[in-house]
Amino acid sequence: QRDLLSEVTGGKVTEAEIAVQGATEGQSIGNSVWTSHKLPTTGRMADMLKPPAPDGAIYGSVLLFSPREQATTLYVGGYFELQVWLNGTLIHEHARYQRRGTDYTDTYPVTLQQGKNVLFVALRSEGQGFFGFEPGTEYTVANSGIGYTFSKPAIHVGDTFTLDISAENVPDLAGWQFDIAFDAAALKAIEVNEGRFLKTGGATTFFQRGTIDNTAGRIRGLSSANLSGDGVTGTGTLLSVTFSAKTNGQT
Incomplete structure (x- = not known):
């Protein structure tokens, strides 16, 4: 064949x-x-x-x-x-x-x-x-996917809010990596923190919080890996990003 x-x-x-x-x-x-x-x-x-x-x-x-x-x-x-x-x-x-x-x-x-x-x-x-x-x-x-939740439904100029990125119904996830793009005219990225999903059961991870570029509207080099190599199954938060708003808008 x-x-x-x-x-x-x-x-x-x-x-x-x-x-x-x-x-x-x-x-x-x-x-x-x-x-x-x-x-x-x-x-x-x-x-x-x-x-x-x-x-x-x-x-x-x-x-x-x-x-x-x-x-x-x-x-x-x-x-x-x-x-x-x-x-x-x-x-x-x-x-x-x-x-x-x-x-x-x-x-x-x-x-x-x-x-x-x-x-x-x-x-x-x-x-x-x-x-x-x-x-x-x-x-x-498996019906795996990525989920997004925001800490506020309505955003006003000067507000600070958090974007949580979650894995949904994933099997044996031992690591992830991605970049984030955002509108630099509307948002400013302030802080990046790892979620708890890969740390389920007390696991230790190697987390890279990436590089924030508020001029280009990018966060590059985000990643995390479970140091034991074991995968995690289920749904949970991978990453939280804190932004401040430069304009009004809806999430």
């Missing part, structure tokens, strides 16, 4: 890599970008594309979180080219047309590891693929 991810990125991204790590929303893959979506009620990924669906491959990456190690069964079905990986291991593959199916056709014994698991699939856009685990398998599907 051809590795189309490797082909369009010149080897910078491969199927094997995504099968282990999972996809990152916003990461470019050639002329495409990984995008987070929920499947439509029909369950068809192709229904999210503008018709007619182009001939090619559709990739999907799902993060599953298991409360413990579980021996279970993975159900797979479909026709045309179809590949299914679990945690980097290629579980199912066929590269030619099979009888048209609308349900599971194959079963595989698999083990969900405690914590994060990556289910990665690749199928031809003209085909169909079906994936699932045996009834009774316990897991949750």
